[in-house]
Amino acid sequence: MAKEILYRDAIREALDEEMERDENVLLLGEDVAYIGGNFKTSVGLYDKYGDLRVKDTPISEAGFLGMAVGMALTGLRPVVELMFSDFLLVAGDQAFNQMAKIRYMSGGQATVPMVVRMPIGAGRSSAAQHSQSMQAMAAHFPGAKVVLPSTAQEAKGLLKTAVRDDNPVLFFEHKMEYSNKFVIDDEVEPIPFGKANIVMEGRDVSIAATSSQVMKSVRAAEKLRSEGISCEVIDLRTLVPFDRESVIESVKKTGRLLVVDEAYEFCGVGAEIGMNVMKDVFYYLDAPIGRISTPNVPLPFSPALEFPILPSEEKILRAVLSLMGK
Amino acid sequence: MNNVFAKTQKARLLNFYRVMYRMRRFEEEVFEFYKKGMMPGLAHLYLGEEAIAAGVCAALNESDYIGSSHRGHGHLVARGARLDKMMAEILGKKDGYCKGKGGSMHIMAMDKGILGANGIVGGEIPIATGAAYAAKYRGTKQVAVSFFGDAASNEGTFHESVNMAAAWDLPVIYVIENNLYGISVDIRDVTNTENLADRAKAYGIPGVVVDGMDVIAVFEASAKAVKRARDGKGPTIIECKSYRWQGHHVGDPGEYRSRKDKNEKALWMERCPVKNYRARLLSRGDSIDEKDLLDIEASVEEEIKDAVRFASDSPYPDASEAFEDLFA
Numbered sequence: 254m255a256k257e258i259l260y261r262d263a264i265r266e267a268l269d270e271e272m273e274r275d276e277n278v279l280l281l282g283e284d285v286a287y288i289g290g291n292f293k294t295s296v297g298l299y300d301k302y303g304d305l306r307v308k309d310t311p312i313s314e315a316g317f318l319g320m321a322v323g324m325a326l327t328g329l330r331p332v333v334e335l336m337f338s339d340f341l342l343v344a345g346d347q348a349f350n351q352m353a354k355i356r357y358m359s360g361g362q363a364t365v366p367m368v369v370r371m372p373i374g375a376g377r378s379s380a381a382q383h384s385q386s387m388q389a390m391a392a393h394f395p396g397a398k399v400v401l402p403s404t405a406q407e408a409k410g411l412l413k414t415a416v417r418d419d420n421p422v423l424f425f426e427h428k429m430e431y432s433n434k435f436v437i438d439d440e441v442e443p444i445p446f447g448k449a450n451i452v453m454e455g456r457d458v459s460i461a462a463t464s465s466q467v468m469k470s471v472r473a474a475e476k477l478r479s480e481g482i483s484c485e486v487i488d489l490r491t492l493v494p495f496d497r498e499s500v501i502e503s504v505k506k507t508g509r510l511l512v513v514d515e516a517y518e519f520c521g522v523g524a525e526i527g528m529n530v531m532k533d534v535f536y537y538l539d540a541p542i543g544r545i546s547t548p549n550v551p552l553p554f555s556p557a558l559e560f561p562i563l564p565s566e567e568k569i570l571r572a573v574l575s576l577m578g579k
Numbered sequence: 580m581n582n583v584f585a586k587t588q589k590a591r592l593l594n595f596y597r598v599m600y601r602m603r604r605f606e607e608e609v610f611e612f613y614k615k616g617m618m619p620g621l622a623h624l625y626l627g628e629e630a631i632a633a634g635v636c637a638a639l640n641e642s643d644y645i646g647s648s649h650r651g652h653g654h655l656v657a658r659g660a661r662l663d664k665m666m667a668e669i670l671g672k673k674d675g676y677c678k679g680k681g682g683s684m685h686i687m688a689m690d691k692g693i694l695g696a697n698g699i700v701g702g703e704i705p706i707a708t709g710a711a712y713a714a715k716y717r718g719t720k721q722v723a724v725s726f727f728g729d730a731a732s733n734e735g736t737f738h739e740s741v742n743m744a745a746a747w748d749l750p751v752i753y754v755i756e757n758n759l760y761g762i763s764v765d766i767r768d769v770t771n772t773e774n775l776a777d778r779a780k781a782y783g784i785p786g787v788v789v790d791g792m793d794v795i796a797v798f799e800a801s802a803k804a805v806k807r808a809r810d811g812k813g814p815t816i817i818e819c820k821s822y823r824w825q826g827h828h829v830g831d832p833g834e835y836r837s838r839k840d841k842n843e844k845a846l847w848m849e850r851c852p853v854k855n856y857r858a859r860l861l862s863r864g865d866s867i868d869e870k871d872l873l874d875i876e877a878s879v880e881e882e883i884k885d886a887v888r889f890a891s892d893s894p895y896p897d898a899s900e901a902f903e904d905l906f907a
Contacts, residue, residue, distance in 0.1 A: 279716065305716055311746070316705050316739025323709020323723070326694050327644065329716065331709075347736075350699050351706060359687035359695060360677035361904035396905060419907035 254439040261431040263405035264294040264370075267412035267441075268332065272302055275330060278416055281308040281317055282334030291336045292372060292431045314340050318369060319347035325367040326355065330416060335371035337379075338387040338425060352421045353396030368415045372428035373401075374465060374515055375563055381551035384559075388425050388463065389516035392492040392525070397421040398446055399493040403467035405435035410444035411490065417443060427465040427515075447494035451503070455485035458573050459503040459510045461526060463489050466513040466545075466564055473569040482577055492522065500526065501533045508539035509576045515564055518546040540576040545569060589866050595637065595794045596860060597875045599629040599853045602656045604883045609652065609669055609683075613829040617891075619671045622683040625653030626824035630852035631756050632657035634797025635724055635817075638805045644692045644714075644723040646707030649684045650756070650823075651696030654726050660688040662882055663889035672893035679896045680904065694723075700761075701727060701734030704753070708740040711751035711808075722750040722808040730761030732775045741814065745782040750808035752801065755818040756791065762827040763835040776818035784814050791819030792852045822847035 258266075272278045279302075280295060286309040289296030299307040310317040314335060321331035335341055341348060348369065355363050375384035392399045398420055402408035408426060415422040452467060453474055462470040467488045474484035485503050489496065504510045510530070514522035523544025531542070545564045553559050606626045612618040625632070628650070636645070636657035647654040655665055660676070668675025669683045676686050687695040694710055697703040707725035714721035731737055732755055744751050755775050759766055772778060779786025785807070789800045797819055804815035822844070826833025836843055860867045 311739070311742060313735075313739035313743065315736050316708075316743055319702075319705025319736060319740070320709030320712055320743065323646075323694065323706040323711075324713045324716075325709075326689075326706065327710045327713040329713050346699055346702060347705060351697075351702055355687075355695055356907060357905050358677060358681045358685040359689070359904075360675070360680045361907075362677070362687055362689045363695070364907045366907075398906075 255436050256439055257434055258405055258437050259431070260405045260408060260433050260435060261292055261294045263409040263435070263437060264412060264426060265296060265298070267409040268295060269298060269301070271413055271416040272298065272306070277328065278330045278332065279306045279308070280332045280334065281310050281321065283310055283312055283336050285309060285334050290334060292428060294431070295334070314344040315347050318344040319351060321367050322347060322352045322355065322365060325365045325421070326363055330366045332368045332370060332416060335369060337383045338371040338373045339382050339385045341369070341371060341387050341391065348397070348423070349394040353394055356420070357396060364419045365421045366419045368412070368422045368424050370424045370426060372431070373425045374427045374429050375547070375552045375559055376429045378554055378556055378559060380554040384552035386425070386515040386547065388492060388514070389521045389525070391423045392522070397423050397493065398491060400424045400446065400491050401463040401489065402426065403464055403488050406437040406441060407444065407488065407490065409437060409441040413441070414443040414446055418446070425464065430465055444490070446491045447496050449490055449496040449499040450488040451485065451499070452488050453484060453486040455483035455507065457483045457507055457509065458576055459485045459487060459500065459507045460513060460569065460573070461487045461489055461500050461510065462513040463492070463522065464515065466515060469564065469566045470513055470569055473566045473573065476570060477573055482573060484573060495526070495529065497530055501530050504530065504534040505537045508537055510534070511543040511545065511569070511572050511576060513545045513564055513569055515547055517549050518544065519549045521546045540578070543572050543576055545572055591637070592860060592867065593871060593875065595633055595798070596856060596872060597879065598633040598657055599794060599856065600876060601662070601879050601882070602629045602632065602653045603853050604879055605656055605662055605665070605886070606652060608666070608883055608887055610829055612670065618669060620682055621828040621830065622652070622669060623650040623828045624823070624825045625650055627847070627852070628756055628758060628791065628821045628823060629653055630794035630797055630856070631754065631791050631819045631821060632726065634794045635726070635752070635754055635801045637798050638801035639722070639724065642692065643721050644694055644707060644710040646694045646703035646710070646723065646725045647696035648703065648727045648731065649696065649698050649700070650728065651686060651726070652683070654696070655686055655688060655693055658688070658691045658693055660691050660693060662886040666886045666890035667893045670890050671895065672890060673896040674889065674893035678900065678904070701731040701736040703727070704731065704734070704736045704740045708744050708749060708751050711744065711749040712747070714750055715747070720809050722752065722805055724752045724754055726754045726756060728761065729755060729757040729759065729766040729775055730764070732778065733770060741782050741784070741816065744814040745784045748811060748813035750811070751814045752804045752808060753814060753816045755816065756821055757818055758821050758823045760827070760836060765839070774818060776816050779816040784816065786816040786818070788818045788820065791821030792850045792855070794852060794856055824848065
């Protein structure tokens with residue numbers, strides 16, 4: 254059976270089901286309790302689970318993310334919400350020097366089962382400090398898994414996996430999806446990390462995309478189909494671990510690769526994935542590997558400036574045509 | 580001689596000495612390894628600050644947690660961590676606590692409730708606070724102690740953590756080891772607070788200043804703070820006034836400390852927590868005599884010898900192990 258649901262409610266359902274399943278799971282962050290989250294992803298959980306388990310924190314990102322590390326080290330499974338992924342920088346030391354490294358530094362004595370959920374993405378005129386996509390930076394550091402769900406179904410399934418994972422997980426939700434409606438299964442099982450999802454099969458161009466860019470890629474691919482171009486759309490799902498085999502397999506078939514991700518371009522996801530698979534796909538390529546990302550300027554406020562620099566369906570379409578020599 | 584000292588039992592009094600003497604001798608041997616060129620990297624020695632960890636940890640139960648700093652060897656010794664595995668770790672050996680992946684600054688011993696030593700100043704303060712939250716959440720009556728230096732009390736993580744712990748009555752004790760310097764910078768030149776414990780007032784919790792060279796004074800203050808935490812009444816800040824015998828780390832002569840008073844170090848060293856406590860025990864004039872102390876010293880020497888042998892004999896990890904232990 255299937256049902257219609259908002260992306261934000263799929264997140265809430267995943268949290269609710271995991272909290273119900275395991276009393277070690279708790280949620281903390283700014284505004285998560287009484288009002289149910291800035292993007293309304295935890296509505297009702299405070300009433301259901303109480304103040305100690307769904308905790309409104311002060312505006313102290315390093316402090317409460319670090320506290321979650323201590324909780325995780327001592328056997329709880331905290332889920333931290335950062336209101337915007339930009340704020341990951343405020344808690345940067347706790348996330349990357351502490352959370353992500355403690356297991357390794359301890360020679361494997363410690364486990365740090367925790368999730369840091371945070372919205373990425375531009376498109377709301379939120380300007381340069383509330384619009385960034387921090388996944389490329391996050392994936393640069395060893396020790397944490399990096400997850401980017403596309404649809405509501407993916408968000409729910411991947412979040413369940415994140416909560417059950419014994420490692421720290423950086424979980425990036427796209428803020429432009431929260432109010433979008435999706436059809437999902439009544440019961441959503443956890444979706445394993447490190448296994449990309451082939452959303453559309455195709456022969457001519459492989460499009461490896463993350464988060465919202467998956468849906469944009471599918472829409473572009475549908476238009477391209479009428480022009481006789483067959484795209485294979487790959488939802489990468491997780492950057493860490495990266496399912497390089499699926500990408501390589503696809504490119505060997507199509508001979509062309511376009512990487513679509515909203516993080517900044519320089520040292521970004523496209524750069525990494527292109528280089529990562531290069532030696533395995535080089536002799537199969539019919540065109541240089543392409544990428545669509547956000548150019549290296551801070552996200553501007555005015556829609557007149559913001560939209561033109563973001564990845565879009567139109568840009569994907571043009572990039573695919575270019576890879577096809579059209 | 581204060582009341583507690585007079586009343587405390589012989590075994591406990593001797594144990595304070597044993598713990599401090601172990602720390603002292605351990606650090607001296609670490610320094611020897613450094614001087615012989617056998618230690619990779621650096622170490623930040625606890626020499627001079629022994630009374631703090633010894634006094635605080637004596638007030639804890641085995642199931643309690645501590646978070647430690649870059650100057651963490653003393654905290655680990657006081658929690659009963661194995662000296663041989665500590666020494667092996669400091670030398671980067673396979674049999675070290677962290678299999679050679681952490682080194683001096685990051686020794687962790689989860690089985691002793693040691694949540695890790697931290698190379699980032701102030702980095703472990705929220706982590707220990709989170710352990711306290713977990714204890715409260717579970718209702719286990721455990722407490723957490725966070726050890727850090729004077730300089731860490733100027734980090735945002737200190738203020739953020741203390742604020743949350745105070746707001747939520749978390750069972751945590753913040754122990755400021757005030758040795759007056761953050762590397763070369765005199766805390767008095769960068770902070771307009773005579774007693775760092777006074778910062779507790781801003782958060783509505785008790786802040787206590789104690790003589791960090793006096794293990795009994797530290798124990799007394801800690802026992803009170805631990806009881807308060809266990810009773811669900813919330814956190815305490817304890818500032819221990821102390822001094823480090825060495826510079827910031829091995830190889831740093833720390834001469835910058837003589838710019839205001841060339842006798843500063845000598846004056847502090849006269850107040851040596853280990854030697855003075857030893858003299859104090861003998862001056863009690865009752866059941867503790869020289870032989871008790873010589874026995875402790877002899878057994879610690881044996882333990883140190885074994886630790887040095889263990890660490891020296893332990894192999895280095897295989898290069899392939901660099902890729903292990905990243906994910907669970």
